[in-house]
Amino acid sequence: xxxxxxxxxxxxxxxxxxxxxxxxxxxxxxxxxxxxxxxxxxxxxxxxxxxxxxxxxxxxxxxxxxxxxxxxxxxxxxxxxxxxxxxxxxxxxxxxxxxxxxxxxxxxxxxxxxxxxxxxxxxxxxxxxxx
Numbered sequence: 376x377x378x379x380x381x382x383x384x385x386x387x388x389x390x391x392x393x394x395x396x397x398x399x400x401x402x403x404x405x406x407x408x409x410x411x412x413x414x415x416x417x418x419x420x421x422x423x424x425x426x427x428x429x430x431x432x433x434x435x436x437x438x439x440x441x442x443x444x445x446x447x448x449x450x451x452x453x454x455x456x457x458x459x460x461x462x463x464x465x466x467x468x469x470x471x472x473x474x475x476x477x478x479x480x481x482x483x484x485x486x487x488x489x490x491x492x493x494x495x496x497x498x499x500x501x502x503x504x505x506x
Contacts, residue, residue: 381452382423384430385493386442388413391424394492398469399454399462422452424493441494447474451488451496459485459499466497 385391392413406413414423460477474488485501
């Protein structure tokens with residue numbers, strides 16, 4: 376068993392892909408012609424986006440739409456970078472909401488938290504051990 380995908384359900388897949396490209400410098404791998412599903416290049420695990428209509432189809436009982444929730448959901452996407460402060464500023468300039476500015480943690484990591492326009496929570500963090 377291995378983690379293959381993280382799929383975020385969002386109101387506008389193309390807009391979320393665009394935001395992640397501008398805010399975090401990730402590259403688009405794929406956007407389905409229907410506009411309901413897309414993926415970013417993120418390494419071994421795929422970061423994907425699906426629209427809420429697809430979520431309603433997959434989960435007939437409904438699901439929580441992150442962009443409608445007044446608080447961030449209890450899950451996050453963690454992006455590792457050696458330049459947390461610069462990446463945080465770039466994300467803010469692209470339209471992210473700051474939840475916690477870059478902060479040095481006791482274990483040596485620099486960490487910040489942002490909320491994307493689609494409601495998703497993103498942690499920016501330096502690599503463990505400073506490498």
